[in-house]
Amino acid sequence: MSYNCYVDKLKKDIRSLCEKRRAVILAHNYQSPEVQDVADYVGDSLELARKAVNADADVIVLAGVSFMAEVVAVLNEEKIILHPVRESGCPLADFLNVRTIKKFRKKYPRAPLVLYVNSYAKAKTYADYIVTSASAAKLISKLDEETVLFGPDKNLAAYVAERTGKKIIAVPPNGCCYVHEYLITRYHIEKAKSERPSAKVLVHPEVLPENQKMADHIGSTSQMLKAINELEGDTFLLGTEEALSYRASKLYPNKKIYPINPRAICIDMKKINLLNIKECLERMKPRIRMEKKERLKIRSILERSFEML
Numbered sequence: 206m207s208y209n210c211y212v213d214k215l216k217k218d219i220r221s222l223c224e225k226r227r228a229v230i231l232a233h234n235y236q237s238p239e240v241q242d243v244a245d246y247v248g249d250s251l252e253l254a255r256k257a258v259n260a261d262a263d264v265i266v267l268a269g270v271s272f273m274a275e276v277v278a279v280l281n282e283e284k285i286i287l288h289p290v291r292e293s294g295c296p297l298a299d300f301l302n303v304r305t306i307k308k309f310r311k312k313y314p315r316a317p318l319v320l321y322v323n324s325y326a327k328a329k330t331y332a333d334y335i336v337t338s339a340s341a342a343k344l345i346s347k348l349d350e351e352t353v354l355f356g357p358d359k360n361l362a363a364y365v366a367e368r369t370g371k372k373i374i375a376v377p378p379n380g381c382c383y384v385h386e387y388l389i390t391r392y393h394i395e396k397a398k399s400e401r402p403s404a405k406v407l408v409h410p411e412v413l414p415e416n417q418k419m420a421d422h423i424g425s426t427s428q429m430l431k432a433i434n435e436l437e438g439d440t441f442l443l444g445t446e447e448a449l450s451y452r453a454s455k456l457y458p459n460k461k462i463y464p465i466n467p468r469a470i471c472i473d474m475k476k477i478n479l480l481n482i483k484e485c486l487e488r489m490k491p492r493i494r495m496e497k498k499e500r501l502k503i504r505s506i507l508e509r510s511f512e513m514l
């Protein structure tokens with residue numbers, strides 16, 4: 206069987222399993238083209254959680270990293286949440302542990318703690334607010350306090366400080382995503398720009414602050430998709446995980462969209478594939494199970510955060 210026939214067969218099997226299980230597949234914008242194509246919905250982390258709440262389904266398959274599956278589980282108590290590869294974590298989320306949070310809380314007792322959704326459930330239970338890269342600056346600008354603890358991404362913290370004029374203390378000081386910090390650098394941006402001088406540059410706020418300054422637009426994956434539609438020009442260079450360019454090209458077939466670095470790959474995102482999606486629907490596992498106390502705590506923090514937006 207050729208590779209293409211094999212992929213088509215897997216997609217057909219997955220869709221019939223979805224019917225049988227009353228399941229929907231939600232895929233993050235960084236998933237591979239074939240996973241995006243088989244999914245019912247593709248979006249950013251917040252969009253996926255919201256979509257899951259409204260989905261008329263018994264089962265959600267979350268094609269993304271584990272903190273995204275946890276958030277979907279928090280908001281969807283009555284549904285079965287399948288996450289095809291449990292070990293698909295997020296090295297940025299790994300930067301933040303409870304010990305670090307307690308240390309900073311003690312040092313800045315009056316500062317609220319705002320956590321990026323790219324953090325694990327245990328850390329989230331200590332947060333006052335939970336945000337995504339799309340909502341961080343908006344929510345923090347509405348807080349009364351001028352000093353805010355923010356983790357775990359130091360570059361997003363700098364972006365929020367620039368946007369809000371507040372003192373944002375990064376918790377921990379060195380938290381970052383290797384894809385955005387090391388694979389979308391000045392070198393990569395200049396190289397991509399020299400090949401396509403008329404292109405507009407869009408970057409994620411997880412890239413280094415000095416590299417954010419080189420861009421025409423800074424935003425989350427969903428904000429970048431929106432900006433492509435709104436900015437002038439027909440050629441765009443995306444400074445984030447390479448798969449967003451596939452998603453953008455499908456949305457805007459008349460525009461020319463390229464990744465700034467085609468090798469900017471999130472290894473954990475790419476652990477999810479058609480084969481393990483099919484297997485998890487057959488076996489109905491691995492499932493995300495959360496402790497009730499933890500789930501309710503995070504749910505109330507998320508609801509408080511949504512109300513601020």
Ligand code: 13P
Nearest residue numbers: 249250337338425426427
């Ligand atoms: P978005 O919330 O912008 O989709 O980003 C998630 C992420 O993991 C960025 O690296």
Ligand code: SF4
Nearest residue numbers: 295296297382384471
């Ligand atoms: Fe985490 Fe970076 Fe992968 Fe996003 S791209 S999931 S922040 S490691």
